[in-house]
Amino acid sequence: MSVEKGSVVKGTELPPLELHLTRADLVRYAGASGDLNPIHWSDRVATGAGLPGVIAHGMLTLGAAGRIVTDWVGDATRVRSYGARFTRPVLVPDDDSGATVTVTAVVSDVTDGIAKVDIKAVYDGKAVLGRAVAEVVLPAH
Template structure:
């Protein structure tokens, strides 16, 4: 586990280096099993295309979860996220041959009381924003 980030060591504007999260169809099938969301747009290419999608797409909540993972890995504490919200702006298209890559970065936007900070996240796939208004309130050591 990463060392815990200390509140005193973080300033407004502190950037959290980007991380790349590869996604393949196996990840989507595993997530479907864990979440109970077996919508075929997440695993059957012919169905996804029949409803107008370019290919299979990742679950929105799976994409959101990677943002949460990004923040908790940075904070060094899986219980650090106090509040977290996003808006879904574009789907993450997961091709059978190449999968997809989700690229997430962050920046400390505000420091609050009780050792908490607001982190604004940027999440992109294929150069396109897939999450907007993505913010996490994180309690630091």
């Protein structure tokens, strides 16, 4: 998508994004990140730790949710900052469907060519990221 500086105003809504996370995604992420904690792949260990089941890595959820901004701006190098708090885990069942996280975002401010984007990531009707905000440098044209 091509984002132009003058076309982005406060209230601009980004196209929504649906993330589908499966156990296979968790295993791939564990291998890539080195986070091999068994709460991300073993129901026995996860429930033994007091969790309702296997949960997605928080950083996987955060990174995947950030795609709403990079898809919109078209150039990941334009993202100046991105951060959030983890508020709830994403429970990933051991089936072919996995878990669906719905991500929405809206521009909350545009100042000096920088768009502040508020992001919401929701799983099972509840927010999984809190205070998720990205700052994007808008193109100069």
